Amino acid sequence: MNADVVVDIGNTRVKWGRCGASGVIESAALPYESADWDRQLKAWRGALPRPAQWVIAGVVPDIVERMRAWVTGHGDKAAIVSSHQQIPIPLDIDQPEAVGLDRLLGATAAHSLFPGKKLLVVDAGSAVTINLVDVAFRGGAIVPGLRLMAEALHAHTAQLPKIRLELPEAFPGKNTTAAIRAGFCNVMKGAVGECARACQPDVIVFTGGDGALLESMIEWPCKQFEPALNLMGLWQIAVSMPSPV
Secondary structure: OOOOEEEEEOOOOEEEEEEEOOEEEEEEEEOOOHHHHHHHHHHHHHHOOOOOEEEEEEOOHHHHHHHHHHHHHOOOEEEEOOOHHHOOOOEOOOOHHHOOHHHHHHHHHHHHHOOOOOEEEEEEOOEEEEEEEOOOEEEEEEEEOHHHHHHHHHHOOOOOOOOOOOOOOOOOOOOHHHHHHHHHHHHHHHHHHHHHHHHOOOEEEEEOOOHHHHHHHOOOOOEEEOOOHHHHHHHHHHHHOOOOO
16 A cells, blocks of 8 residues: 555654655654644645545554544545554564554564664653564563653652653752652663663664653664654555555
8 A cells, every 4th residue: 555644643642754655754743633733734735645645553542533534534545554463573472452553663663674683672752662573573561751750750749840851860860850860761771771681682773752862871782763663664564555445
């Protein structure tokens, strides 16, 4: 199937990728509001065919359906990737039907970018997923993301402020804010670092809204940040799907 636009719907935002013959050309990260979708479509409309073919995947079913209806309401076509059975790499896990599609999209793209390599794929969003991929998707680990940790710590304590981690913070923190930031850094460094030490990947591939920050914290011989990794994986899945009749 040809894909003109691929859409990855996460827990807090929607990521679009405008596609060409060889993959994703440009991308945009948008909130859930249809007014923002209208503005982005207007910006891209001149570069898209009529009707355009959209391929949508996501971890929030209500938003997936709302996006499908919005696309068709604008006169375009929409196809949905909704099952692990549409993923082109084997899944060596206990419950394939329960794994988040976002994890599988990233695994698909990383597997294509680094064929024959053992990979750790780290997607740093609302949650941070750390997945082992070689000839198959092997599963991994899931921890709260940086913003989720910040919100939880602020909401469930009397005096700790809500902070945003924008740069790595060294231990020990010399004030409360620095101490929280140092704690977040060490949680993330420990989670990714221990997973890497356990499986010794050839490459660690980072993606997601906090992927670049997390990549800067982790010391590993070969690592790479790919901001559009999940969109790349969705495009690869789309081109392997049969064209609609």
